[in-house]
Amino acid sequence: MSQYQVAVIVGSLRKDSFNRKLADAIIKLAPPEFSFKHIEIGDLPLYNQDDDGAQSEQVLRLKTEIADSQALLFLTPEYNRSVPGVLKNAIDHASRPYGQSVWGGKPGAVLGVSVGAIGTALAQQHLRNILAYLDVPLLNQPEMFIQAKDGLFDEHGNIGEASLGFFQGWMQHYVNWVKKHAIHA
Numbered sequence: 001m002s003q004y005q006v007a008v009i010v011g012s013l014r015k016d017s018f019n020r021k022l023a024d025a026i027i028k029l030a031p032p033e034f035s036f037k038h039i040e041i042g043d044l045p046l047y048n049q050d051d052d053g054a055q056s057e058q059v060l061r062l063k064t065e066i067a068d069s070q071a072l073l074f075l076t077p078e079y080n081r082s083v084p085g086v087l088k089n090a091i092d093h094a095s096r097p098y099g100q101s102v103w104g105g106k107p108g109a110v111l112g113v114s115v116g117a118i119g120t121a122l123a124q125q126h127l128r129n130i131l132a133y134l135d136v137p138l139l140n141q142p143e144m145f146i147q148a149k150d151g152l153f154d155e156h157g158n159i160g161e162a163s164l165g166f167f168q169g170w171m172q173h174y175v176n177w178v179k180k181h182a183i184h185a
Helices: 018-029 049-054 057-067 085-094 121-133 161-181
Strands: 004-010 034-038 071-075 108-114 145-147
Touching (some): 018 161, 108 121
Parallel strands (some): 071 108, 108 145
C-alpha cells in the first residue's frame, strides 16, 4: 500500500476560518494511506522578484513542504470575487524563481466554503486558472461550492450528517484522482 502525503493550503489566516474547519473535517474522510499536512502561509514575506536569489527561510520551508508532498488540497475563501492575497503570495513564492516551481505535476483539488450563496465559485475559478498555468492537474468534478449553513459541521467539527454522503463521495473522487496522477519518488 502506497502512502500519500497531501499538502493542505488554506487561503485564510482567520483563527475561526470556515475553510480551515472544512479542511480539518474533510481530511477525516480520507483512507488511512493518505496523510495531510497543513502548510503555513501566514508567515511568508510579500513576494518580491528581487529576493529570488536569496529566498527567506519561510519560503524555503514552504517549497520543501510542497516538494515533499505527492498531492495538493486547496481550500479558499472568496475575497472581492477572487482568491485572498495571502494565498496568491504563497503560490507565487513556491513557483519562483522562474523554472523552479514546486507545484508542477502534483494532482490537486480546490474547495471553498463561505457564507455567500455562490460558495467561493469565483475564487475557485481564479485559483483553477492560476494552478492550470503551474501544471497542477486538478480534479474538476464534482465541484464543491459550499455555503456555510447550520448543520454543515456537527458539534465536534466533523461534517454534519446531512452533508456527509456528499463529502464522502467527493473524497473518494479525490483519492482516485490522486492515486491516478501522483508520482512517487
